[in-house]
Amino acid sequence: MKIRTKIVFLVISVITFYIIASLVFTIYNIDINGQLEIEEFEKTEKRKIDKNLESFVELAYSVIETNHKNATDKKYLEYYYGRQLNDVMDVVNNVLKDKYLSFKKGKLSKQLAQQQVINFVKNMRYDNGNGYFWIFNNQKPFPKMIVEPIAPELDGKILDNKNFNNALGTNANPFVVSVAMCDTSGEGYVDYSWYRPSVTDEVLKEESKFSYVRLFKEWNWILGTGIYLEDATKDAMEKTKEDIRQMRYNNGLGYYWINDDKKPTPMLIMNPLWEAGEGKIHTDKKFNCANNSDQNLYQAFLEACERRGSGTVEYVWDKPIKGGETVENAPKSSFVKYFRPFGWIIGSGVYIDDIDKTITAKKDIMEVKKKDMIINSILISVPLGTISILFLIWMMNKHFRETSENREDEIESTINKDEKLLLYGDENKKQSNSKKTEEDLSTNFILKTFIKEQSKLLAFNKIVENATQNSSSNAIEEISKDIKEMTKLLREEIKTINKSKLDNFK
Structure with missing residues (x-):
């Protein structure tokens, strides 16, 4: 393979590698940027969805919080349960009035009338057995229990036990507080802790309770009934479920x-x-x-x-x-x-399948962009690469031609001088050399041909030497070594021809 062909092949390889590398790098960037864009889009959309869902859930959560708060708020309990407690209290109060009238009319003794009321209260239940009534009097400083159905051991006892001191979130005795309310307004609401009814013989446990009390002045009795806050909480939970079910x-x-x-x-x-x-x-x-x-x-x-x-x-x-x-x-x-x-x-x-659909669409668009980029890169890179290679070949030919001609003229001028000295330097020998004119012309033709080729090689050798000094390419160094070796052989050949010619003249 000729040296010039090797150089052209090397340049074509470099340009082709550059085009392919640029194309691969471009495609890689499209893939990376596209993937980052898709990931960012997915994250952004999911953040929006999460934020919206969080806002909607907060609305329902606020309903739960409100109902729970109401289940422990005294004003709400008065509003929500007050009418219910007042209505069931009317039942017992009416029985009490009826028995009192029987006593006043002489139909019943006071003791019997009161006992009939006590018996009625002991057996009266509502709200699935959780609701009941009790009666205590309004004596001071501590009232006495008349009847307490779930704690009969308190019947007839003075309610001065310090363990009772938990009304209104303080150390107040709930029965003393009830007496004070009834003295002021004849009725009232009080919250405290008390035993919950049990259907078994298990030990009763105390729970927070919200109660309504009413004074029956004729006998100085105070009627009481209430709701346990745990039941109020359960009611709040049921109410909350139905509220949220409709949302x-x-x-x-x-x-x-x-x-x-x-x-x-x-x-x-x-x-x-x-x-x-x-x-x-x-x-x-x-x-x-x-x-x-x-x-x-x-x-x-x-x-x-x-x-x-x-x-x-x-x-x-x-x-x-x-x-x-x-x-x-x-x-x-x-x-x-x-x-x-x-x-x-x-x-x-x-x-969120709509997000997946959008992502799929974006991926399809990215693939189309990638194909368009590849086609555009090829359409741009191939013509530019071809033009660059043709221009390089033209420049090389021009430079080689100019350098070769200049070198040829220089060498030929030097050789012509030597020829004239050898051929015509002695006028006396002119005649003797005439016989060898044809042979000399052949020799000169061969000599000039070698000189011409030598000049081209020398000129190219100079270019390659310059390129070698400016490049560390192994391929150029190898070409330079080949040219130097060929030049050396040609020089040896020319010397042999010149020496032979001189011998002939001698």
């Missing part, structure tokens, strides 16, 4: 559900779209779909709440669509929050 957002598509915090698998408490599943623990395999694993969905809700009190859980679920059909295993994201006083986890979710 909707996003044109009726958004809803809420509630599960408890029991381990290992929480129980579903309320789901307006799946009432058949309420009150059950769901451990079927279809619920093992949370967080891209086989984790149970309700366990994942609990785990998210245990870590931070709230959180987002991603899973797959069947998505209902128009026409009564469903899309199986559609991606969904839910935000859940823990309400510890009730032991509830309230949550709401939204399907």
Whole structure:
């Protein structure tokens, strides 16, 4: 392979490598930037969804907080339970009035009339047995218990036990406080701790209680009945479930559900779209779909709440669509929050398959851009590379030609002088050399041909030497060594021819 061809091949290889490398680098950047753009889009969209879900869940959470607060707020209890307690109190009060009138009319003795009232109170129950009545008198400084159905050991006792001192969140005696209220307004509300009725023989436990008391002045008796705050809390929970069951957002598509915090698998408490599943623990395999694993969905809700009190859980679920059909295993994201006083986890979710569709569309667009970039790069790079190679070849030919001609003229001028000296330097020998004219002409032709080729090689050798000084390329150094070796051989050949010519002249 000629040296010039080697150089052209080397240049073509370098340009081709540059084009391919640039194309690969461009495609790589498109892929990386596209992937980063898609990831950022996905994160941004999910953050928006999580933020919206959190806002909606906070609305439902505020309902739970309000109802729970009301269950322990005295003014709310008076408003919400006051009428109920007042109505049931009227029942006993009417019996009491009736017995008092029988006594006044002489139909019953006072003792018998009062005993009949006491017997009635002992057996009177409401609210599934949790509601009952008691009677104590209004004597001072401490009243005496007339009848206490769930603590009969107190009947006839003076209510001065210091253990009773827990009314109104202070150390006040609730019976003394009740007497003071009735003396002032004939009735009132008082909160304190008292024993809860038991259907078994178990030891009674004290619970917070909110009671309504009313004075029956004719006998100086005070009637009492109340509601345990735990029952008020249960009522608040029931009310909350029904309130949240009716709540909707996003044109009726958004809803809420509630599960408890029991381990290992929480129980579903309320789901307006799946009432058949309420009150059950769901451990079927279809619920093992949370967080891209086989984790149970309700366990994942609990785990998210245990870590931070709230959180987002991603899973797959069947998505209902128009026409009564469903899309199986559609991606969904839910935000859940823990309400510890009730032991509830309230949550709401939204399907995020639209995000996946958008991401797929973006990936398709990115692929089209990548193909367009490849085609455009080829259309631009190939012509530019071809033009660059042609221009390089033209420049090389021009430079080689000019250098070769200059070198040839220089060498030929020097040789011509030597020829004239050898051929015509002695006029006396002119005749003797005439016989060898034809031979000399042949020799001169051969000599000039070698000189011409030598000049070209020498000129090219000079160019390569210059290139070698400015480049560390192994390929150019190898070419330079070949040229030097060829030049050396040609010089030796010319010397041999010149020497032969001189011998002939001699």
